[in-house]
Amino acid sequence: MSHRVRVNPITCEAHGMCAELLPERIALDDWGYPIIDEQPLDPKLLAHARRAAQACPTFALLVEKQGSRSAP
Amino acid sequence: MSFPLAGAGPSVYWYMTRSTGAVALLLLTVSLALGVIDVRRLQSPRWPRFVIDGLHRNASLLALVFLVLHILTSVLDSFAPISLTAAFVPFLDSYRPFWLGLGTVAFDLMLAVILTSVLRQRVGYRVWRATHWLAYASWPIALLHGFGTGSDAKTTWLLALSVGCLLVVLAAVLARVLPGWPRDAARRGLALGGAAIFSLGLVLWLPSGPLGHEWARRSGTPAALLGHPSSSSSSTSGSGR
Amino acid sequence: MSAHLKSPGEQANGAQAQQPAGLPRLLRGIPAEGALSLSEHLAVHGEAPLAHGRRERRNAAALIDRVERAGLCGRGGAGFPTAVKMRAVAGARGRPIVVINGAEGEPASLKDRTLLGALPHLVLDGGVLAAQAVGADELIVGVCESSDVDALQRAIAERRGTADGSLRIRLATVPEHYVAGQEAALVNHLNGGPALPTFTPPMIFERGVSRRPTLVNNAETLAHLALIARHGSAWFRQLGTAAEPGSTLVTLSGPVAYPGVYEVEQGASLASLIEAAGGATARVRAVLLGGYAGAWVGAQALSGLALSDEHLAPHGATLGAGVVLLLSEDACGVAETSRVTRWLARESAGQCGPCVHGLDALASSIEEVASGAARGKARQRIARFASLARGRGACSHPDGAVRLIVSALEVFAEDFADHARHGICDACRRPGELPLPARAKTSATQAVRAKPAVAGTAGR
Numbered sequence: 001m002s003h004r005v006r007v008n009p010i011t012c013e014a015h016g017m018c019a020e021l022l023p024e025r026i027a028l029d030d031w032g033y034p035i036i037d038e039q040p041l042d043p044k045l046l047a048h049a050r051r052a053a054q055a056c057p058t059f060a061l062l063v064e065k066q067g068s069r070s071a072p
Numbered sequence: 073m074s075f076p077l078a079g080a081g082p083s084v085y086w087y088m089t090r091s092t093g094a095v096a097l098l099l100l101t102v103s104l105a106l107g108v109i110d111v112r113r114l115q116s117p118r119w120p121r122f123v124i125d126g127l128h129r130n131a132s133l134l135a136l137v138f139l140v141l142h143i144l145t146s147v148l149d150s151f152a153p154i155s156l157t158a159a160f161v162p163f164l165d166s167y168r169p170f171w172l173g174l175g176t177v178a179f180d181l182m183l184a185v186i187l188t189s190v191l192r193q194r195v196g197y198r199v200w201r202a203t204h205w206l207a208y209a210s211w212p213i214a215l216l217h218g219f220g221t222g223s224d225a226k227t228t229w230l231l232a233l234s235v236g237c238l239l240v241v242l243a244a245v246l247a248r249v250l251p252g253w254p255r256d257a258a259r260r261g262l263a264l265g266g267a268a269i270f271s272l273g274l275v276l277w278l279p280s281g282p283l284g285h286e287w288a289r290r291s292g293t294p295a296a297l298l299g300h301p302s303s304s305s306s307s308t309s310g311s312g313r
Numbered sequence: 314m315s316a317h318l319k320s321p322g323e324q325a326n327g328a329q330a331q332q333p334a335g336l337p338r339l340l341r342g343i344p345a346e347g348a349l350s351l352s353e354h355l356a357v358h359g360e361a362p363l364a365h366g367r368r369e370r371r372n373a374a375a376l377i378d379r380v381e382r383a384g385l386c387g388r389g390g391a392g393f394p395t396a397v398k399m400r401a402v403a404g405a406r407g408r409p410i411v412v413i414n415g416a417e418g419e420p421a422s423l424k425d426r427t428l429l430g431a432l433p434h435l436v437l438d439g440g441v442l443a444a445q446a447v448g449a450d451e452l453i454v455g456v457c458e459s460s461d462v463d464a465l466q467r468a469i470a471e472r473r474g475t476a477d478g479s480l481r482i483r484l485a486t487v488p489e490h491y492v493a494g495q496e497a498a499l500v501n502h503l504n505g506g507p508a509l510p511t512f513t514p515p516m517i518f519e520r521g522v523s524r525r526p527t528l529v530n531n532a533e534t535l536a537h538l539a540l541i542a543r544h545g546s547a548w549f550r551q552l553g554t555a556a557e558p559g560s561t562l563v564t565l566s567g568p569v570a571y572p573g574v575y576e577v578e579q580g581a582s583l584a585s586l587i588e589a590a591g592g593a594t595a596r597v598r599a600v601l602l603g604g605y606a607g608a609w610v611g612a613q614a615l616s617g618l619a620l621s622d623e624h625l626a627p628h629g630a631t632l633g634a635g636v637v638l639l640l641s642e643d644a645c646g647v648a649e650t651s652r653v654t655r656w657l658a659r660e661s662a663g664q665c666g667p668c669v670h671g672l673d674a675l676a677s678s679i680e681e682v683a684s685g686a687a688r689g690k691a692r693q694r695i696a697r698f699a700s701l702a703r704g705r706g707a708c709s710h711p712d713g714a715v716r717l718i719v720s721a722l723e724v725f726a727e728d729f730a731d732h733a734r735h736g737i738c739d740a741c742r743r744p745g746e747l748p749l750p751a752r753a754k755t756s757a758t759q760a761v762r763a764k765p766a767v768a769g770t771a772g773r
Contacts, residue, residue, distance in 0.1 A: 009665035010707050011197070013605045015113065017122045029701050030674075031766040033666040045609050055122050059197055 002040035002066045005049050009033075010070035013062035040066055085149035090224055092142035094233060097218055100136035100182075101237040104211055106131055108244040112251065128310025129189070136186055139179060152297065168292040174213050183212035209262075211241060212270050219274075219282045222293055226283055232291060238274070333544070334551065338560050339536050340576045343431050345410035348464050354434035362542050364445045373445035374403060376542055383546035384558045388424075389414060389494070389531030390604065390634040392622060395538065396526060401518040402447045405526035409449040411742040412522065413440045413501065415456040415532040418494035419604040419638035420750050422634040423713070425532040426460055427574045432536070433468035437482070439535025441472075442478055442542050446529055451481045452602025455499050457489045469665060491605075491660035495708050496529045498662070498733040509662040509707035530739040533562050533635075553579035557621045561632065565634030567593035567639030567746065580621040586637065586691040595641035599724050601747070605653050606713020608720035609646070629720050638747065645740035646725035647732050649747050650717065651683040656749045657714040675718060682729055685736025692722065692729070 005025050007018075014032035025047055026035045041049050046063070053061040106128035115121050143159045146152070149239035152167040160180065183272060188195050188203040195203075224230040245267045251259045281287065289298055333341065342349060342357035345351045349357070358365065364373045374544040381396035413436060430435055440452045458463060462484065469482050485503055487493050493508035501519045502508035521527025530538075537559060541549050549559040557579040563586065566572045570591025576734045577586055587593055598610050600618075608630035609619060618624070622631045641650060658672035681687040682695075699718055703713040722729060731738065 008707075009667060009705060010510075010512050012666060014666055015121060017120075017125060020120045020122050029667065031666055031670040033670075033705070035701075035705070055125060057125075059193065 003046055004038055004040055004051065004066055005036055005052075006038075006063055007009050007036055008035050008046055008060045008062065008063045011058045012057050017055045017057070018061045019053045021055055022048050025049070026052070034061075074277055081172055082151070085145040089142055089145040089149055090146060090222065092138045093218060093222065094230060095137050096138040096142055097237055099131055099138060100211060100214060101240050103128055103131035103135055103297065104207060105244045107207065108248045112247060124185070132186060132189075133193060136182070139182070143179070158264060166292075166294050167297075168221050171217055171291055174220060178210045178214035181206045181213070187209065189223055208245075214231035215274075219278065222282075223288070238271065242271060314358065316406060318649075336414075336514065336552070336560060336578065337576045338540055338552075339428065339432070339435065340574075341561060348433055348468060351434055352635050353470070354432070354438075356694055358435065358540070359543060361442060361539060363438075363441060367728075373442075374447070376442060376446040376538075378404065379546050380538060380541060383541045383549040384556075385534065385541060385549070386531040386557070387531055388537070388561060388635065389496075390419070392648065395530065395534055398530070399443065400520065402449075402526045402528040405519045407525045409444075409450045409526040409528060411444040411447065411449045412439075412454065412499065412527060412529045413441055413452065413454045413532055413535055414496070414499055414529050415454065415460070416489075416494040416499055417457060417634070418489070418491045419606075419634045419636060419749060420491075421564060421636045421638050422573050422600075423667045428532050428536055428562070429454075429456055429465060430461055431490045433465055433714060434472075435536045435539050436474045436532045437468060437472060437680065438539035438542075439530075439537070441480060441482075442536060443530060444534060445526060447526075449528070450479060450557055451483070453456055453503060453522070454484050455483070455503070456488050457485065458486045459489060460486075462486060480526060491657070491712055492662045492708060495710075497708065499529060502731075510710075512707050513682065554621055554623065556623050561635055563620065563632070563635040563637050565590050565637045565639075566748075567600075568597070568641045569593055577620055580619050580649055583615060583618040583620060583637070585613050586620065587639075594641060597639050598641045598642040598644065599646055601638035601640065601717075602630040602636065603634040604713070605632070605657060605747075606710065606717060607633050607636060608716050609650075609724040611724040616632060629716070629723075634654055638753075640643070640746060642739060643743070644720060644746045645683075645728065645738055647679075647683045647728045647747055648741040649738075650721040651679045653747060654679050654714060654718060654747060657710070657717070661710060662708070665706040666766070667702055667705035669764045671698055671705075671711055672714050674698045675702065675714065677723075679718065681733055683737065683741065684712065685732055686731050691733060695722065 005022065012033060013056045014028075016028055016032050016034075018034055019026045019028045022045070025039070025041070027035045027037075029035055041063075053059075053063050081184050110121075110124050110128050115124065118283055129172060143156075146154050147156050147159070153199050153247075154167055154172065158165045158172060158174065158176060162176035163169050165172060180312065188200045192200045215238065218230075218234060222230065245263065249263045253260060283290070328437055331477040337343075341355070372609060377396050377399045379393075380399065386394060387398075405618065408631045415425045415429045415436070417423070428723045437452075437454070440454065444450075454465065454469070456462065456523045465484055469484060472482065485504055487499060488508050492498050492510055495510050495644040496517055497511045497513065498508050500517055501511050503522045517527050517529060519526055521529070539551070542573065553559045553561075560576050560578050562574055562576050564574050574591065575586060575589060587628075594708055597612055597615060599611050600615060601607055602625060609630065610625075610628045610630055614628060618628075620632060620637070625631055633657070655671070661668050661672055663669055675695065678687070678691060678695045678698060682691050695718065699715045703715045704712060706712075728738070
């Protein structure tokens with residue numbers, strides 16, 4: 001079961017710690033906001049992703065199971 | 073390990089309570105300064121944000137460890153009658169009740185800040201953020217507690233340490249409050265005013281207070297403990313109480 | 314602006330037939346002014362098959378099958394299959410609520426306020442039928458503050474005692490800004506919060522108003538539903554295309570003799586619509602389709618253009634909220650695009666950094682080009698900001714602005730090049746053609762605290 005990283009753009013305040021801790025999936029745009037690579041996380045990256053989510057001061061970063069968002 | 077009350081030198085707990093108290097003050101100062109650096113998003117390539125943030129959290133936790141030691145050793149020390157309850161409920165005990173109680177208040181505030189931070193994901197962002205402001209209240213109360221209860225108030229090392237920490241905290245408050253002026257001018261003005269009044273008040277009070285005559289008696293040391301040869305108001309070396 | 318019965322392919326509006334053929338459908342019987350009363354409405358359309366009593370209510374869900382066979386899709390701009398939405402809400406845990414979304418945030422779209430203002434009972438029929446089909450006990454009519462609220466209250470009062478008594482119907486006004494009509498924003502407002510979009514999950518069909526499963530449908534969608542319930546899915550499919558059946562309301566504005574709201578069958582040609590509106594009053598340079606967050610289509614493509622998403626897709630456009638905005642040759646496409654982009658940037662909810670900063674940067678870049686002050690590589694800069702803003706907000710507002718700009722760069726390519734070399738053109742000096750209402754943001758709708766921008770974090 002793979003996981004993905006997602007950001008809540010409303011609570012994100014461009015602190016940028018996520019990009020420091022998970023540069024494999026997160027880059028910052030011109031204004032400091034995260035650009036997320038939605039590729040699934042391999043197990044090695046999962047721990048780093050969780051750490052990045054924990055470090056976010058506003059809880060904007062989420063680690064989600066693939067396909068956990070219900071349709072429609 | 074305890075030493076008999078009269079005649080013998082101070083117990084090791086008494087030394088520990090003073091030293092851990094001083095270190096806790098230092099660590100709390102460091103934590104507050106790092107917190108301001110954190111919220112101001114200052115960073116450099118060698119000091120990324122997550123490092124500053126991690127240091128801030130670790131300094132706070134380390135301060136907590138020293139505080140716990142500070143409280144335990146003061147309870148265990150048989151000189152002054154301090155109960156464990158006094159660690160959580162202020163102004164109960166008979167030894168310098170007001171000044172000791174301030175320490176309890178500062179500790180309670182710190183506990184609230186640390187607990188909400190550890191349980192941040194449970195309590196939610198808003199509760200965490202609102203509680204965190206209490207840190208700015210906890211620090212000056214802790215400093216006053218140190219001046220009021222500590223028998224080393226007049227020693228150069230502790231005075232220098234306290235004043236140095238105060239200057240660091242003042243600088244941190246300025247760094248926190250000034251950027252973004254004049255947005256929210258009322259709140260910022262209040263913060264600056266509070267810091268100024270506190271510092272000025274402290275400077276005016278110290279000479280006639282803890283640095284003045286017979287502070288031990290005036291601060292509420294029980295009469296039974298006064299008159300002990302080492303309870304005189306001057307204590308430059310470590311042998312006084 | 315008034316709504317018109319002059320629809321392409323109109324049949325004589327004679328005695329009310331069992332299954333009325335052709336157009337108009339929704340706009341049948343629309344009064345010259347004021348609203349149809351309940352009895353007048355029933356005279357035009359006949360009784361709605363509302364459920365009375367518990368047994369009938371249990372069978373009300375069969376309407377969802379009918380809607381599915383009819384292929385009805387949302388008319389609010391997203392085009393989502395209505396039956397799928399209804400089923401999701403009906404199957405969620407908790408007693409549902411139905412919301413009629415008449416809070417038209419798109420200033421170039423007038424169809425919903427026209428429907429609710431002149432034919433409220435048709436929309437209310439749809440709302441009540443939908444509520445019965447999903448098992449809801451409450452129906453909320455969301456309208457913008459400038460609507461005739463009293464007339465709607467009267468219409469709702471007229472129905473008291475007639476519809477199934479267990480359904481509560483109430484009116485709610487919504488502040489008038491662009492994103493307030495977005496589903497999540499509307500629900501947020503109804504829950505006592507600001508009229509601004511929220512983050513999902515939770516999805517609205519599971520937890521919306523008062524944390525209950527909520528069905529939000531555009532007013533026009535429900536009007537169609539009211540007719541499908543009466544005349545059936547086969548009737549609905551008599552008009553339109555196989556992929557996009559039925560009729561739809563469009564708001565036609567710009568240089569035509571009679572601008573206003575028209576009902577057309579899906580797939581009708583743009584030419585026939587303009588003809589029905591009395592013809593163009595100036596040469597048409599381009600048409601803006603879908604809304605201000607829509608797409609431009611240039612003059613050369615206009616002759617064969619058909620009004621359905623399927624036909625518009627190759628041009629990068631959709632019908633959206635049924636907006637058809639003609640731009641005359643006298644206007645400057647660059648200047649208009651620049652003004653609209655800045656307007657869209659100001660209408661941002663202000664909650665998401667990429668939207669707030671991305672749209673601002675886009676607007677500034679285009680303004681630079683429009684004023685001739687752009688330095689080299691302006692197009693690359695615009696393209697980069699466009700890719701940065703797309704898909705990174707909590708709602709599709711930035712996506713719409715990007716779509717507008719990308720299509721403008723293509724359709725007005727020559728004008729952009731011209732401006733870059735020679736500065737502003739004569740057309741720029743004239744006042745703009747596209748109406749952009751100035752909307753004061755009240756404190757209640759004021760965007761949340763400013764989104765920070767941390768400079769120098771990424772290389773340009």
